[in-house]
């Protein structure tokens with residue numbers, strides 16, 4: 202029997218048939234929890250490999266030849282960087298086994314049997330980082346996923362809502378926002394339909410009815426290509442919403458956070474960001490210098506599986522949107538014209554910084570005196586530029 206795995210740059214499944222796709226019932230970085238005897242979660246963690254559903258007693262084989270090592274839990278072995286977990290009848294520790302890839306004239310060595318209902322399979326050196334078995338080295342042979350990811354919904358939270366106190370916010374939005382999206386991937390490998398975690402998420406914002414239109418990103422935030430233990434629970438809770446954690450993954454992702462070099466960075470969407478600034482840069486003071494001036498916007502969350510299905514905003518496969526109003530800025534005096542008996546007496550433009558914007562200087566004191574004379578005595582000067590829609594005037 203001749204295998205073409207190396208030529209195909211893929212590798213065989215560790216259960217029979219080796220070269221036919223099997224189901225996948227859990228993916229890398231699915232959310233997991235370790236519980237105490239009372240059922241309380243004591244540790245949040247990421248899943249370090251994939252689960253391949255199989256009946257109890259299904260024979261398991263090593264992909265590569267090598268020496269067998271036992272995992273610290275009494276149900277797993279690893280050969281090199283390939284891990285096979287939830288086994289019974291394990292082959293003897295330190296024995297030499299023949300892997301599926303070295304079986305031109307011989308049979309591979311059975312390394313154990315599936316104990317309950319699935320084989321856990323992971324790839325990586327002891328201590329990690331662990332690679333995604335679905336795309337490492339070309340992935341498992343004939344793995345295919347024709348199901349589209351689904352973004353069920355997205356919502357908005359005050360930045361910092363990953364912690365114990367989550368504060369949901371609704372349009373109009375202002376300040377720093379965490380976006381949370383509920384998404385899953387429909388997997389079809391081996392004809393086994395499962396609904397699991399997504400592989401990749403992006404988000405972006407685009408104006409509605411603004412001319413010229415403005416947009417922000419798309420930003421790649423989450424991508425589960427590798428997992429690097431040891432992870433403390435905080436990392437997991439920067440991806441998955443702790444308030445919805447139950448027995449298994451909440452599938453509610455904080456999509457404004459970013460996985461960088463196997464670390465999760467607690468970021469946010471600063472709706473008030475000034476043009477030219479990085480995501481955590483300085484706020485704008487006025488609409489004119491904001492990346493996203495006050496107005497109507499559509500926020501999109503795009504989800505992808507490992508085969509890049511999804512992110513299709515037209516068919517809405519792995520894409521969902523939410524319309525919001527951004528309202529960050531109080532109105533300010535942009536220009537003042539004082540007219541006395543039909544003659545323009547003062548005429549000037551001001552930026553918020555007090556720069557005169559290359560126009561004729563304006564004596565604001567005289568100007569205000571004039572306004573007071575017309576009864577504008579309240580605390581603020583209330584002048585709105587023509588065509589500027591005054592919103593709440595709430596201070597932020």
Ligand SMILES: [Zn+2]
Pocket residue numbers: 227248250251252320321322
């Ligand atoms: Zn597993």
